[in-house]
Amino acid sequence: RINMATRRSNTNTCGQSDTYSVLLPTYNERENLPLIVWLLVKYFGESGYNYEIIVIDDGSPDGTLQVAEQLQKIYGEDKILLRPRAQKLGLGTAYIHGIKHASGNYVIIMDADLSHHPKFIPQFIEKQKAGGYDLVSGTRYRGDGGVYGWDLRRKLISRGANFITQVLLRPGASDLTGSFRLYKKEVLEKLVEQCVSKGYVFQMEMIVRARQLGYTVGEVPISFVDRVYGESKLGGNEIVSFLKGLLTLFATT
């Protein structure tokens, strides 16, 4: 389905090509990494957009980095960049580290465990081009967005937490804890520098600060396939730290 119009839309007004850098922070993703890379190569290849995949492995003991090296040989060092770190450090620092090595003018952040599907990336790109958005966020809560693999308890917690967040923060985005997003590179750089929270709240803070700084946010419905939920239930601790983080954002932004 690639026609001349699509090819033309790859260049911006300065005549330079748009390049999309996908940041993949990994920890023990030896099995999933080849699959997510295969899917990324498939959908980017079909869409014709320029891309690179930056794998940021935090010293995974299961050999994720070795698998990444094999993928690099298969797909090329220009497409798969390895920028590992010695140990498990936070997501915010992973983004900072990744951005430093990103040659693209757009950055896509996503999970490497196959809960986020690369088929939505062309939709993110088109949405960004259509509205000139500074960031495009995948939403599970609107349109035909949704999840697979969640029981009633998990859905209740998710919707309940989102409702409280909407009431308190009025953020202008439907899915704040999602981590499947497309950012203009300079916007991501600016936001990561400002955000101080951890975990779910970090992703929320990114959107709240984006709105504060006057950036525009677009949304694309996505499906979230949770294959991990069975092993790691959302416990009381995470709920408490989420509420603490939310109240902090409420009082400081």
Next chain:
Amino acid sequence: MADTPVSSTTLCTMTKLLEWLLGVSVIGIAWGLVTFDLLDLHVPSQYKELAWPMPVYLLVVFGCYSLATVGYRVATFNDCEDAARELQTQIKEAKVDLQKLGLKM
């Protein structure tokens, strides 16, 4: 940023907490004025009777709205069965293809 009048700039830099406190204070003062006739406005007694239980009524209404909204959203939360099936199919396809390309798992 375009020029903004001072008052809206002040509002823009207020935290959500302060916005809420401001809103609650304004409503609270209005409620107090009417219910207790603080400014000696000689408010008719039916307005006083109406205003007096308003805070509790509003809280109850908000509570019901919250339960109904969250309940509706949980009930209509899309279950992406097709997406899960598609992913399984693509995983199989990927594994075959990657083996061909020389990946050793």
